[in-house]
Amino acid sequence: MKPTGRRLAKAAFVILALIVGKELGSALPDTSDALRPFEVAGSVGQQVKLRTATVQVEEVQLAPILLTPGAGYRTPGLWVMATVALTPAQDNTSLAVTAVRSADGGRTWEGRTRESLNCQRTPPGVTAVCDLTFEVPPDALPGARLVLATATDQRQDTVAVIDLGLSSEQVDRALETEEPLEADEPRVGGASG
Amino acid sequence: MHDGDPTNGAGRDDAGRAASVAAPGAAPGAAPEATLSARAKALPKVVPGVATTRARTWVTAKPLRVPLVVAGVGLVLSAPFGGWRAAESEDAVAASTAGDVVEAAPFEVTLERAYYSPRPSESFPELDDGQQYVVVLGTLTSRHDTTVESSLATEALGIIGLPEPLDVLGNPVEPEARVPAELFSAQDSTQLRRIGPDLTYDVGLVYRTSAESLPAELTMEVSGYTWRTEGITRDPDWDNPVVVAEVVVPLAPQDKGAGS
Numbered sequence: 507m508k509p510t511g512r513r514l515a516k517a518a519f520v521i522l523a524l525i526v527g528k529e530l531g532s533a534l535p536d537t538s539d540a541l542r543p544f545e546v547a548g549s550v551g552q553q554v555k556l557r558t559a560t561v562q563v564e565e566v567q568l569a570p571i572l573l574t575p576g577a578g579y580r581t582p583g584l585w586v587m588a589t590v591a592l593t594p595a596q597d598n599t600s601l602a603v604t605a606v607r608s609a610d611g612g613r614t615w616e617g618r619t620r621e622s623l624n625c626q627r628t629p630p631g632v633t634a635v636c637d638l639t640f641e642v643p644p645d646a647l648p649g650a651r652l653v654l655a656t657a658t659d660q661r662q663d664t665v666a667v668i669d670l671g672l673s674s675e676q677v678d679r680a681l682e683t684e685e686p687l688e689a690d691e692p693r694v695g696g697a698s699g
Numbered sequence: 700m701h702d703g704d705p706t707n708g709a710g711r712d713d714a715g716r717a718a719s720v721a722a723p724g725a726a727p728g729a730a731p732e733a734t735l736s737a738r739a740k741a742l743p744k745v746v747p748g749v750a751t752t753r754a755r756t757w758v759t760a761k762p763l764r765v766p767l768v769v770a771g772v773g774l775v776l777s778a779p780f781g782g783w784r785a786a787e788s789e790d791a792v793a794a795s796t797a798g799d800v801v802e803a804a805p806f807e808v809t810l811e812r813a814y815y816s817p818r819p820s821e822s823f824p825e826l827d828d829g830q831q832y833v834v835v836l837g838t839l840t841s842r843h844d845t846t847v848e849s850s851l852a853t854e855a856l857g858i859i860g861l862p863e864p865l866d867v868l869g870n871p872v873e874p875e876a877r878v879p880a881e882l883f884s885a886q887d888s889t890q891l892r893r894i895g896p897d898l899t900y901d902v903g904l905v906y907r908t909s910a911e912s913l914p915a916e917l918t919m920e921v922s923g924y925t926w927r928t929e930g931i932t933r934d935p936d937w938d939n940p941v942v943v944a945e946v947v948v949p950l951a952p953q954d955k956g957a958g959s
Contacts (some may be wrong), residue, residue: 577887577889578887579884579887579889580884580886580887581886581898582886582898582899582900582901583895583898605845605846612844613844613845613896613897614844614845614846614896615845615846615895615896616845616846616893616895617893618891618892618893618895640895641895641898642895642898643896643897643898646897
């Protein structure tokens with residue numbers, strides 16, 4: 507091979523190696539994929555055991571208006587109120603992340619204010635009950651799931667993903683209702699405030 | 700006196716250039732043919748079939764030619780990749796009409812009108828004498844796939860031309876500083892601290908001013924962000940706000956009869 511041809515072959519090999527390397531890097535799982543949380547599935551009324559606590563969604567309600575002890579809220583979507591019971595398995599444990607996730611997993615909605623995450627910390631084995639509120643577009647509610655985690659950093663930790671069991675008919679009925687949702691203060695032991 | 704070697708043994712320097720071939724000690728008026736011949740002999744030979752070419756020889760003849768040629772080749776090769784495209788003028792900001800939808804990632808914004816009042820409703824704290832609220836009304840939708848903090852929106856919507864602006868504590872704002880705003884839901888007069896995806900809120904941007912006289916219109920700058928990976932933590936976030944549109948909204952006293 508002529509010297510010029512050898513040089514061209516070397517350059518082509520380098521470029522090919524770069525392309526192959528880039529494609530491999532894109533195709534193979536990266537570090538963030540290996541650190542993803544372990545999702546534990548559940549449904550309304552079912553106890554879901556996480557690493558640090560057991561959670562149970564006791565009830566799910568929908569309405570256009572929400573009343574809390576502090577204020578009243580309207581929404582361009584629908585208010586979703588999930589009554590959640592949390593029983594810690596260790597000290598200093600409470601809900602750190604709560605969100606509604608769409609059925610396809612492409613969208614998540616957290617609370618409008620930080621008070622939406624207001625759930626008491628209780629000793630291990632003592633159940634705390636709190637009303638979690640989210641506003642979600644109505645067309646995203648059928649098939650939506652509630653995501654609950656006890657740590658902000660969920661890498662390689664357990665996360666509850668609970669099917670809210672909402673249908674299109676329930677959503678349509680909720681859009682027509684004039685009865686507001688009333689969120690209670692957080693309570694201990696399952697007793698209403 | 701001069702020796703028989705026209706180059707006087709000077710040979711070549713590092714650039715391969717022929718050394719001076721002026722024979723030292725040559726008598727003035729020596730035959731020019733001998734000098735030319737010696738120079739010709741000193742030139743590097745171009746041998747067919749060997750990698751050294753005339754162009755390569757020319758490029759390497761002087762040290763400065765190598766980086767200049769590399770820069771020139773790079774300039775030419777950048778043409779198909781947009782390197783020769785005209786730079787966009789910094790003054791090229793679109794002017795939008797009040798009420799038009801402005802797409803400023805991750806938000807879609809409309810700004811409709813503004814009003815001023817010492818206290819628009821009971822949900823607004825009472826201000827000191829001489830101070831009043833300026834409320835800019837519009838709509839806001841987030842198209843990001845998760846909930847974002849409302850500060851992302853308030854920092855994307857800047858106000859120009861508000862006289863004597865105040866911060867939330869009632870202190871004057873420096874002339875070149877950003878005028879702080881609070882974002883409220885116009886539906887229920889509660890503060891919007893977080894904005895979820897695909898929900899179109901009727902919003903009010905609330906400013907404060909100590910000016911007695913206000914202009915008939917305000918100019919709002921709408922900025923869009925870029926979703927990019929942060930350099931140190933490698934966490935993706937909305938960053939690098941750039942003004943994408945200016946919207947002029949009419950400003951008038953609050954119409955108490957029609958509400959805010």
